[in-house]
Amino acid sequence: MNASLRNWLLLAVALGLAALYLFPLYWMYVTSLKTGSEVFATPPGFVPRDAQWDNFPYVWSVRDMGSYIWNSLIIASGTTFLTAALGTGCAYVLARYRNMWIDIGLFLILMLQVLPASLMITPIFVGFSQFGLLETPRLAVILALTAKTMPFFVVLVRATFMSVPSELEEAALVDGNSRIGAFFAIALPLARNGILVSAILIFMQAFGEYVYSKSIIQSPALQPASVGLNAFMGPNTNEWNNIMAYASIYVTPILAAFVLLQRRIVAGLTSGALK
């Protein structure tokens, strides 16, 4: 009885905290259903006066969102794949050696990304144009974005590998496996959950990125949804309700996937898979 009362209390507190924290998300949905000037009404309306459901199909067709979202998926998948392919091995090695120099090296890797994308884009653009990478703009964005997300991935996945006991690997080596064999047969499967979860986090980051895409991808047919969104957030063309309708369409699928996957993500992260 006492325990269940405690549970209910905690649940109530947790729900309250979640409601508070999720408010910006709620606000996005509410605004997407308002009329243009209702957005600026005082006092603010917590429920739209007359829900404008038309905003959604309107934005979808006028803004040709299908192609944009497809490009977002390509870019986010490519970035996730490349980050995982390059970052996993690096994280594994960095987890095998533990000393101060590795820590410093790791920190330096992190610091390579200390500048905001808006400052990195000029040198990246100039460099890419020299090597003709702008001819394949989506690939170019994937490359630039991978460099941006990799440090984060390496830090997370390194922690995962540190939880894989090195004795297991040594045993495999004694059994005649090569290092490569031991890596693929022992370390990788044991760290699978952590890698998967980190990759999902990277995917979500890449899905929302827009600074690199905006500058590197000049053809609208190849741009991701974030750039499509950015294009109509200018000073004279910002219809906030439509912008938020766009944002809702754009975010909701990931959000839905996330809510479905999140038990696994959170469980994977906290049940010892990632230490």
Next chain:
Amino acid sequence: MMKFKSLAGSVALSGVSVLALAGAAEAQTTITIWSLDDENQPALNLAQEFSDMDNGITVEYREIQFDDVVSESMRAFATGQAPDIIAVDNPEHALFASRGAFLDITDMVAESDVIDPDNYFPGPLASVTWDGKLYGLPKATNTIALYYNKDMFEAAGLDPEDPPATWDELVEAARTLTDPDNNVYGLAFSAKASEEGTFQFLPWAQMAGGGYDNLNAPGVVEALEIWETILDERLASPDSLTRGQWDSTGTFNSGNAAMAISGPWEINRMLEEAQFDWGVTLLPVPEEGAERSSAMGDFNWAIFSTTEHPEEAFQAIEYFASQDDRLFPEFGQLPARSDIEIPETGEPLKDAALEVFLEQLQYAKPRGPHPEWPQISRAIQDAIQATLTGQMTAQAALDQAQATVDGVLE
């Protein structure tokens, strides 16, 4: 019409491949156009029409955000990736023209049957001119005036047919109309630290006998002090400091401000959303009989000097110019030309507003032209913000701005 517009919009947005299909003839020339216009605005639609014409030219159109126009095109130009045609904000035209980034089209215009420079208003024409040569063509023009809520005027005992005409009257009216209990401010405007703040302040400075090159004239100081009064007495929202014109006017439309200073680009939205009777009047002047002035806004067309298809690009611009008479009826924008009679729309509020804006336009002055305009503008914004946040007096802030501008101009 509606159907066509949305169709054109979606086709153009989906980009090259579809456009290329539209004119799948042999020996197609492709030109790229960058502009900030979306499906409700002229450039995208006109570019689409031009591309669809049977002239062997296909257009690749890229919609680009206001804030990104210069940085994107500059970067592209520096690396040889510039588009053929760009729509650039008029104060930034000289930045490119003075450096040879834009194509000198003086001779092409001289031979053109479509374009005659004499038909253009002098202000917009000055903004595309550098060193006596034409480096582009005005795309449209606009300026700012005072919108006011006639219902609120009536309720507050003011005459809705006699809106404020001088600065003092404006402040007085704002005081009368401000009603904090009902969340109503007297005035909505923008003092944002961006080009918008400069655009809103320069008319005041010019009416008082100053200008971007004469910022600490007594009249300019007085103007800035009036802005300070407006904010100190909460006659306008403190958020005017960080809010652009469009957002500020949004509060006017929703009935949270009784007057608003903004441009003709607001008209269509206001017709749709404002649930009250409104009017437009000329910007108030320092005192009765004083010289009128206003800021000239909107974009210019230009061809990059790196283009491989100067003829085709010019052909596109000729087409755009030939369609200038559609700008207002279809898109609510004002052509920068004196030879175009704008027809009545049949919408009384819109026609009345148009009349005021056309008169105001006669007093519109270009910003610059000067290749270092962004730095001049920045100095003006800094002075506005320092004064309105109480960090400096208007006099001190404008003295500092003038010193900075002198440094740029020398």
Next chain:
Amino acid sequence: MNRVISSFRDGKGFDIALVGAALLFLGIFAGLPLVYNVVMSFQAVDMFSLGTFARPFVGFDNYIAVFSEPIFWPVMRNTVVFVVASIGGQFVIGFGLALFFTLKFPGSTYLRGLFLVSWVMPGLVVGAIWNWILAGDFGVLNFALTGLGIIEDNIFWRSDTAFSLWAVIIANIWLGTSFNMILLSVGLASIPRDLYEAAALDGANGWQRFWTITLPMMRATIGAVISLGLIFTLQQFDLFAAITSGGPANSSNVAQYWAWDFSFRQYDFAKGATISVLMIALVMVASVIYVRSTRHEVRG
């Protein structure tokens, strides 16, 4: 013996290949752009000479010019306040939530997952939403605070020089809390239960257990979280652009926004690059101090 050596060699080659591939990639796509910035900070850069390296060198002129800007010190101060307050806020709230969710109750894992929402939303959208929440007249935050009787008059978060920086900090804390919480949850889950049980047998109370077990066991996680927080905070740009644009009167201007403002609003790329180099230098100094302090800890 031979076999051990050869496999060690073999192993080392394998390790170097793995690390090398990643480092080479990062060197090209992240390192070179940084070098470009450093070079640019010593040159006279013209907006149309961006595409070339051949530009006149001007020594430390750009640095002198940046240092003598009247807003240099205010901007640096703002940057430090922003970084410290953001990381502090994200960490404290994130840690609090992580600890809260270690209390098992029905739906706890499910609810914890929802907190990752701020990670999923694109920066653009987050900026726009906070822009309204913080608006003075019709903003929801003011509406809530006045409704609860906490404040009497609206606070103009974005436009009052006393609050503008804090407006961005609040939004940034919201944004960063989720990854702090998740990473710290992971760290908490990895502490062996029996440690706590042993401590409980020794009669340690909850507070003592937190200080003697939880915190020391979490050192590596906390270090990682704070370093990541430092980068995410210094990288934060969208929120400034969306909420205050560094204003009013530069009261919320920070180094990363200032650098962008120089480069893309005033087209003074050299000064923009100079500020970014200063930012990197600042982080280097901070990291050296950090590394030294941890070394002392280990030895002492």
